[in-house]
Amino acid sequence: MTARINRNTRLCMSLSARPGNFGTRFQNHLFEALGLDYVYKAFTTTDIEGAVRGIRALGIRGCAVSMPFKEAVIPLIDELDPSAASIGAVNTIVNTDGHLKGYNTDYLAVVQLMQRHAVPTETRWALTGAGGMAKAVASALVDYGYANGTIVARNVGKRRDLADKLGIAHADEAREGTQMLVNATPIGMAGGTEADALPFPLQSIAASEIVFDVVAIPPETPLIRAARDLGKRVITGDAVLVLQGREQFVLYTGVQPGEVEVDAAARVALAP
Template sequence: MKPPIGRDTRLCMSLSARPGNAGSRLHNRLYELLGLDYVYKSFSTTDLPAAIGGIRALGIRGCAISMPFKEAVIPLIDRLEESARAIDSVNTIVNDEGVLTGYNTDYAAVRDLLERRMAKPLPFLLRGSGGMAKAAVAALRDAGFGDGTIVARNETAGRALAGQYGYDWRADLPDAGAPLLINVTPMGMEGPDSEAMAFPEEFIAACDSAFDVVALPVETPLVRAARAAGKAVISGGEVVVLQAVEQFILYTGIRPSPEQVREATLFAHGPDVAASLDA
């Protein structure tokens, strides 16, 4: 049984431009299942340096970092673990007695999904060039996806990302799509971009698989259109669960069982995401 919240309870948190409830629900459910004296809360901020200073000063054990803070947070922490250093993007901070270390668990989640869900590497078209895009592109390269194009309006970031991993870059979508479509932009995210489609319908009709990293909501316009067209789909809900489990392990030192992860996923995200973990 989880102890009641008290002075010894350890706090973990997340920082995001648009905080949601799913991450808090998943972590807190795992704490309940494992009887751990932890509590998890999501936050937003307009003062990132002050927020990171608060993590250090208040002894907050860990913090998940989401858009748009994954790169901006790097100068504010003390160390980078290899996954974050190689990608130059942080999605997790671990506080060890005031020393803040940055990790990137997005990379591991995306690579795991690609290797488990894709029968073979496919030529891909990826939209985005931010922190999550860096993790996704590195995972694609390391999973053997050798033929791809990065679409990013930010020429400096897009060219650099494509060049680092040996892919092509372009500012706008080409005339035709690719067998694998990947959205790593806010298109489809809850808020002002919620109805935006990352790729046109003709691209979706011609593809084999669609991968949308947006997790709020899980059923983005791209995911809905790809499912309706009978395409294989990987959703942001799957990414967020797998990377959150790796964060949970970093914070607590405990690896939950697959059954516990599935129960927490069902509680936090519902049956569709929970079922997809068994795919």
């Protein structure tokens, strides 16, 4: 890949507190497979304002935005797509001649996953989390008809704000009759401080029918393993990662990759 990089090569990047390899592998594989003169590199920063200025100043085409920057970038960019504006969280910035527009492809991925798994809209669900990813998931569910939800985040103020904004309930724990549990926190993430923890108690998992964990690395989180052991249907975070990554690729390049190319890129990106 480095042999073809030249002065016209377009740069895409990511900003995250803990950069991983998925985006770099996934995007670069697609760039190369489709013969596009782009390259992708992951970064972290302690100066988010400076980093966003750099995107604009250096003509960086696109930037994936991960925790904890999804909300912090909003006042630093020029425009929000409805997918980001309704949520109040950005996971993708596209630079068009110095104009920075924010999108949320997590939102789009969640909608696609609910459709793929044929989850009925009347499903009663509980979601833990109140950050940028939680807002994307909860907003996507409510916007697409999954109105019977409860936010069970630890931070009472944040969960109340999110629940009130969406017109749904909030509580200390999943209520009786909850059919789908959704983890939109970093609990269970490899390398995190709670990598071995469960975001929901075992009794709640046992009482559910579907468990959806947005944590992608590892795909088999403690929550997913517990759900499988209890015979529950599961939706794993790596599926979110692949779908939202494809949407980012399209935003950066204007090219729609085929399923074969996306599947191949996902295998490369998710390899140990």
